[in-house]
Amino acid sequence: METVKNFTDVLLDGDQDKAWEYVINEVDKGTSTKDIFFGLLTPAMVEIGQKWQENEISVADEHLATTTCDFTLARYKHEVLLPRIQNKPQDQGRALFFCVEKEEHDLGIRMIAQIFEENGYEVRLMGANLPVEFVLTMAVKWEPDVIGMSASMLKQGERVPSYIQRLMERFEQTELLIGGRFLSLPDQLLDKADDSKVTIIQEGSELSAWMAARVEGGK
Amino acid sequence: MIHLDAMPMPVVIIDHALNIIESSKKTEKLLGHAASFLDWVDDESREKAVRFMQDKHSEKIELNLVTIDGAISLFSVLMTWDDTFATVALQKEDHRLMQLMGKVTEHKRRLEESDMELILKKNELEQSLKRIGELSTAAIELTDEIVLIPLFGDLTVALIHQNQQRILDNIYVKNIDEVIIDLQSVGVMDAAGVEEMIKMIKSFSLFGTACTITGVKPEHAPFLHQVHMIQKLTFINNLEDKLSRIVY
Numbered sequence: 001m002e003t004v005k006n007f008t009d010v011l012l013d014g015d016q017d018k019a020w021e022y023v024i025n026e027v028d029k030g031t032s033t034k035d036i037f038f039g040l041l042t043p044a045m046v047e048i049g050q051k052w053q054e055n056e057i058s059v060a061d062e063h064l065a066t067t068t069c070d071f072t073l074a075r076y077k078h079e080v081l082l083p084r085i086q087n088k089p090q091d092q093g094r095a096l097f098f099c100v101e102k103e104e105h106d107l108g109i110r111m112i113a114q115i116f117e118e119n120g121y122e123v124r125l126m127g128a129n130l131p132v133e134f135v136l137t138m139a140v141k142w143e144p145d146v147i148g149m150s151a152s153m154l155k156q157g158e159r160v161p162s163y164i165q166r167l168m169e170r171f172e173q174t175e176l177l178i179g180g181r182f183l184s185l186p187d188q189l190l191d192k193a194d195d196s197k198v199t200i201i202q203e204g205s206e207l208s209a210w211m212a213a214r215v216e217g218g219k
Numbered sequence: 220m221i222h223l224d225a226m227p228m229p230v231v232i233i234d235h236a237l238n239i240i241e242s243s244k245k246t247e248k249l250l251g252h253a254a255s256f257l258d259w260v261d262d263e264s265r266e267k268a269v270r271f272m273q274d275k276h277s278e279k280i281e282l283n284l285v286t287i288d289g290a291i292s293l294f295s296v297l298m299t300w301d302d303t304f305a306t307v308a309l310q311k312e313d314h315r316l317m318q319l320m321g322k323v324t325e326h327k328r329r330l331e332e333s334d335m336e337l338i339l340k341k342n343e344l345e346q347s348l349k350r351i352g353e354l355s356t357a358a359i360e361l362t363d364e365i366v367l368i369p370l371f372g373d374l375t376v377a378l379i380h381q382n383q384q385r386i387l388d389n390i391y392v393k394n395i396d397e398v399i400i401d402l403q404s405v406g407v408m409d410a411a412g413v414e415e416m417i418k419m420i421k422s423f424s425l426f427g428t429a430c431t432i433t434g435v436k437p438e439h440a441p442f443l444h445q446v447h448m449i450q451k452l453t454f455i456n457n458l459e460d461k462l463s464r465i466v467y
Binding site: 053155185 | 270
């Protein structure tokens with residue numbers, strides 16, 4: 001897709017204004033938040049990771065692109081999302097999101113958090129690199145209905161099963177969502193059919209299906 | 220030829236199959252002893268290493284290497300190739316960068332934590348505020364027939380809404396003849412709040428309960444002109460007089 005390629009270059013240039021133009025252009029065309037996040041931002045960042053693998057760019061370039069994308073997301077929240085959900089009830093439940101310990105790739109979980117907000121959830125985003133103790137403390141205090149965790153690197157993905165175990169022991173009724181790039185790596189070992197309270201989300205469509213099922217099931 | 224150990228940075232000699240021929244002391248101290256260069260490369264960087272070192276003799280690539288303490292670190296790998304070997308210099312890239320990123324993450328974490336604390340405090344405050352609102356309109360029974368309702372705080376729609384039902388129930392159940400609303404401790408009022416209060420007073424009159432308003436301050440006056448329209452409503456300027464009439 002030509003737009004994705006151009007957007008990728010804009011991110012690599014660190015051109016925040018230009019990046020925003022692409023996004024607002026999609027908003028004006030009526031493109032949904034999910035389609036912008038999964039169809040523009042995500043493929044661009046995947047492309048950037050690929051470019052590093054191809055020895056075309058350095059990690060410094062990657063950092064610049066990440067910051068630019070992060071800024072675009074923050075702007076999306078304030079200029080598009082918040083006005084859209086203003087005065088709408090946040091009655092779909094509470095959702096807590098974070099990246100597992102040592103995982104610094106938090107763009108994905110930031111996008112997910114915004115999608116939940118737009119869908120009427122009360123959302124807390126704890127960001128990158130969150131040790132399980134922090135999650136437990138926060139979950140005890142805030143009592144979320146949904147906890148979503150993300151890992152990108154294979155090594156960090158190895159921590160996910162222990163997070164699931166610790167959280168399931170403590171919060172039997174809480175829905176757990178697992179996402180992130182590590183799921184697509186060949187060596188990852190997470191058992192797919194673990195429990196009815198644990199859902200693995202790899203594609204945007206899986207998230208939509210999960211949300212729809214939850215609304216139908218009366219939360 | 221200069222001895223490898225004399226080099227100011229970790230250096231290693233490899234062959235075209237990436238087997239390690241010789242490595243400097245600095246290298247072994249950093250990455251440990253290995254047979255193949257690939258043994259030092261993090262799983263997710265291995266494909267890149269093969270492509271740009273073995274298949275194609277690049278001069279510079281970035282790779283994630285696993286150091287002797289098990290940590291994954293970013294290195295710039297600089298290479299000079301000849302017919303059989305390559306001299307490889309390793310430059311740890313991420314030390315300063317990671318330190319900086321670590322600091323940034325720390326700040327971010329702190330902000331997120333305080334954000335979370337603020338949210339929890341906000342929940343608590345909202346609860347307290349609601350409770351205060353309820354307590355702000357106590358219904359004091361002066362006699363069996365007369366109730367005094369001193370309003371505290373700002374006269375807003377919310378204040379009336381929070382308390383209306385409780386007050387009306389009270390008046391209905393106890394068969395109250397007269398309600399005295401004291402505005403002395405009301406700070407700010409707005410038109411919508413006054414309108415809501417009027418509705419409440421009209422509801423009193425449906426039960427046959429008369430209403431007296433006292434404690435009006437000069438700044439309240441402009442808002443209260445319309446209130447005169449209601450029957451069974453009187454204004455008095457001094458609660459004391461009224462009370463003395465009740466008592467005697």
